[in-house]
Structures are given as structure tokens and as C-alpha cells.
Amino acid sequence: MPRHFLRDDDLTPAEQREVLELAMAFREDRTVRTPLAGPQGVALLFDKPTLRTQVSFSTGIAEMGGFPVMVDGRLAQVGVRESVADVTRVLDRQVSAIVWRTFGQDRIEEMAAVSRVPVVNALTDEFHPCQLLADLLTVAQHRGGLAALPGQRLVYVGDAANNMAVSYLLAGATAGLHVVVCGPAGYLPDDDVVARAAGIAGTTGGSVEVTTDAEAAVVGADVVVTDTWVSMGDEDEAAERVADLLPYQVTPDLLARAKQDAIFLHCLPAYRGKEVAAEVIDGPRSVVWDEAENRLHAQKAVLTFLLEQR
Secondary structure, eight states: OOOOBOSGGGSOHHHHHHHHHHHHHHHHOTTSOOTTTTTOEEEEEESSOOSHHHHHHHHHHHHTTOEEEEEEHHHHOBTTTBOHHHHHHHHTTTOSEEEEEOSOHHHHHHHHHHOSSOEEEEEOSSOOHHHHHHHHHHHHHHTTOGGGOTTOEEEEESOTTSHHHHHHHHHHHHTTOEEEEEOOTTSSOOHHHHHHHHHHHHHHTOEEEEESOHHHHTTTOSEEEEOOSSOTTOGGGHHHHHHHHGGGOBOHHHHTTSOTTOEEEEOSOOOBTTTBOHHHHTSTTBOHHHHHHHHHHHHHHHHHHHHHTO
């Protein structure tokens, strides 16, 4: 059976470290490994808007010796025109892996249950595991290397119930980070996610914390993170969400409470004046462009890892 990457805790701490080490190698030499030489195809299936995901996977697959097979979700209508299982059985006879950016986690889990090739979650409503590999790579790049990842204090501020906050809890705990997610009441992660992350942290020396106090949370932070307040699918609630979350904007004053050498991350797209002040995201502590580039290296690494498990 193939290995899949559907959520952050699909990788053990040792496997996550292996993937990040390979991502570092890809940063140094973008063609250091070419497991798709042939060339072999990888299906890229998009149900949601995309820029970084499409560009990084397309470029990465080509640099790995393969070619991207673009599938427009609006045309394929997976689960409407054809069932998820039927679409999967068409694709897995023609490509070496499937990458899907979709809505419910149940959809990608249904695909993985029948696929004969690795399936990669390029974003669902519940998790964004490829982004977290890129973010961990970025933290390592700017905070002393992979060996320095364990023990870093990473503070996420904003909508702490969304897929990014959940992935930070799981992936950060797996890497041995001290992860704090902070948001107002009503925007906090489910207890079962927190419990799962805490269980992982207990094996890696990390920790997890959920709080509503942003000013206290960022004190001593090595990394400060935020994300858009209005995720795809939440547009009808935009005004209410902005009003609720405005006190959690990452401002220069809030960032000043972190360590002097703390870095700022945002997975993009960013909305200046809402979740983050322009002075922060465009300022000297922001590493968001390295973070965006690292999607390329991290995704090549996880694809290589999965392909070599077959």
C-alpha cells in the first residue's frame, strides 16, 4: 500500500526530520534527487483558488524529472460528475502521485483509501500540512538550523480554529516546538486536536498551549505567525470575523513583545491592515518570501519521501 500525506501527524517525528533534511538538500541543489525521471506524471487537482501551491508543485515536479498533469476541479467536478473513487481509479493508472487541494478532509481520505499511488493534501478545510513543512523549513533556515528547531517558541495569533492553527499544533509538536495558538473565544481549536498535539509533544519535548491573551502569548516568542481572518468558504461572515479578530492583529507593538530576533511568518495571501500591519509583513523581521519559496523545496521532499516508500 502506498504512503499518503493527508495530515501533519501522518509523519512521525523521525520521518518529519528526514523530510526536512531532504528539503534542506533541495534548497542547496534543486535537482539533487529526480525520483520522477522518465518522465512520470503527477496529477495536480485544484478545487480551490491557488497560486503558491500550483506554482511550487508544478515547478517542483518538473525539477524532479516529471511533469505536472493539471486537473481543473471546476471541470472535473469530483464527487458530482463522478465519484471520488471513480476519479481516483482513473488517475492512479496514469500518474505516479496525486496532489489535491479541496474542501472537506473526508474527500481526500476517500481518495487515499482507494488510490494505488501516494496522495498528498495540498490543503483542506481541516489541515494544511505542506505549508507547515515549508514553515518549519523556514524557521530552521532563520533560527539556527534543523537541530535548533526543538524548543523554539512559536506563537500563532488570530483565527486559532482554522486549518493553519490546527496544523501548527500538530506539526509543531511533532518537531518539538513550544506551540501557542491564540485567538478570541469562539475561534479556538477543538479539544481533540489540542489533546492529539499534546500527546505528540509529550514524546518530543515540545508543548502546546491555547490562550486568548495575545500580548502575554507573544512574550519571548522566537516565531510569530498569523493567517487571513476570512478563509475560503467564510466570505459570508467577513464583517463579523474582522470585528471579532481585530484585537488580534499583528502590529509592530505586538511583535515588539517577542524576542528581538524573532521572525514573522504568514502563509499568504495577506491582507495588510487586517490580520497584519503593513509595517510588520513588509518589515525586517518578515521572512514570508523565503516561506513561500520553501513550499517548493518542502513539497519536493515529501513527494520524494512518499515515492520511495512504495
